[in-house]
Amino acid sequence: MGRRGFELRRWILLEGHRLAVTGALLSVTFASIVLMGSIWTFEMQMLLTETEAVQTILNSFLSGIILLVSIVVSINSIVLSHDITSIGAQEKRIESMIEFRRDIGGLTGDDAAPRDPDSFLRVMATIIKERAHSLENAGEDLDDEIGDSFSEDITVYVDSVAATAEELESSVQQVHGGDLYALWLGLETDYGPLMNNMRNFTSTYRSHLNEDEVKEFNDLMEMFEMFATGREYFKTLYYGKEISELSRTLLVFSLPSIIVTIWAILAIDANLLPDIWAFGLSPLLLFVALTFTIALVPFIILTSYMLRVATVSSRASTSGPFRLRS
Numbered sequence: 447m448g449r450r451g452f453e454l455r456r457w458i459l460l461e462g463h464r465l466a467v468t469g470a471l472l473s474v475t476f477a478s479i480v481l482m483g484s485i486w487t488f489e490m491q492m493l494l495t496e497t498e499a500v501q502t503i504l505n506s507f508l509s510g511i512i513l514l515v516s517i518v519v520s521i522n523s524i525v526l527s528h529d530i531t532s533i534g535a536q537e538k539r540i541e542s543m544i545e546f547r548r549d550i551g552g553l554t555g556d557d558a559a560p561r562d563p564d565s566f567l568r569v570m571a572t573i574i575k576e577r578a579h580s581l582e583n584a585g586e587d588l589d590d591e592i593g594d595s596f597s598e599d600i601t602v603y604v605d606s607v608a609a610t611a612e613e614l615e616s617s618v619q620q621v622h623g624g625d626l627y628a629l630w631l632g633l634e635t636d637y638g639p640l641m642n643n644m645r646n647f648t649s650t651y652r653s654h655l656n657e658d659e660v661k662e663f664n665d666l667m668e669m670f671e672m673f674a675t676g677r678e679y680f681k682t683l684y685y686g687k688e689i690s691e692l693s694r695t696l697l698v699f700s701l702p703s704i705i706v707t708i709w710a711i712l713a714i715d716a717n718l719l720p721d722i723w724a725f726g727l728s729p730l731l732l733f734v735a736l737t738f739t740i741a742l743v744p745f746i747i748l749t750s751y752m753l754r755v756a757t758v759s760s761r762a763s764t765s766g767p768f769r770l771r772s
């Protein structure tokens with residue numbers, strides 16, 4: 447995910463802070479309501495003066511907000527239930543994480559194994575590239591006919607692996623946007639074809655390779671497996687963090703939205719509508735547009751977060767050894 451300038455679609459789906467995206471979507475919503483009221487002035491005035499219809503819509507919003515918050519909090523409880531387990535399960539989980547970090551530390555010769563996606567991707571890219579280049583000398587003892595075919599195939603394969611690793615390494619060095627950016631780089635790295643090509647390659651030439659050369663291929667495959675494991679683990683951490691932030695943000699903003707919606711319903715029922723003109727716009731139009739926009743805050747917050755979660759999930763399903771057809 448290198449810096450390629452501002453892209454609105456990418457900013458909304460991935461890069462933008464979720465509150466900033468929420469603010470942008472709310473601004474568009476408010477502007478759209480005001481614009482429709484300004485273009486179809488007479489028809490909109492008739493609709494707005496039907497206070498019972500407006501009250502019905504606001505009542506629906508109020509019920510929807512409460513239901514939405516309840517559902518999201520329930521989803522967050524399901525996510526948290528993953529962490530609420532027996533001490534035995536917790537012990538196995540911690541042991542697995544320590545063992546995985548120990549394996550990476552053993553590869554780098556450093557006990558301080560990477561703890562974040564940025565460092566993990568950098569280490570994996572370096573090791574994968576080194577192990578790919580170690581295959582260049584494989585097959586030197588093969589006869590001419592098989593040796594020429596092997597040499598051509600291994601050169602193409604090593605170049606493809608090295609190019610993928612170098613691209614990942616370069617992107618990680620250029621981007622400093624937090625864990626999500628590093629995670630997205632890992633999701634954009636499609637290692638599945640590289641693993642499949644290696645399986646096809648070794649099945650074709652395995653009988654012609656010695657034990658050391660087979661071990662070198664197995665070592666590279668091990669790196670792909672470790673890369674896949676680390677990527678999936680960081681993706682799981684991201685989902686938990688994103689759902690928790692969504693729940694917290696919804697709880698913070700839903701209460702003001704509920705209060706404003708209730709106040710608007712009571713104000714309409716008592717016929718206490720504002721009569722302040724602004725920018726030549728009808729007070730009733732501004733009142734309804736602002737009220738509807740505030741009532742939609744929880745739904746827009748949910749939309750902004752789910753857009754990014756769905757984008758990450760969609761990308762994760764299109765890379766790896768297995769994938770779904772679109």
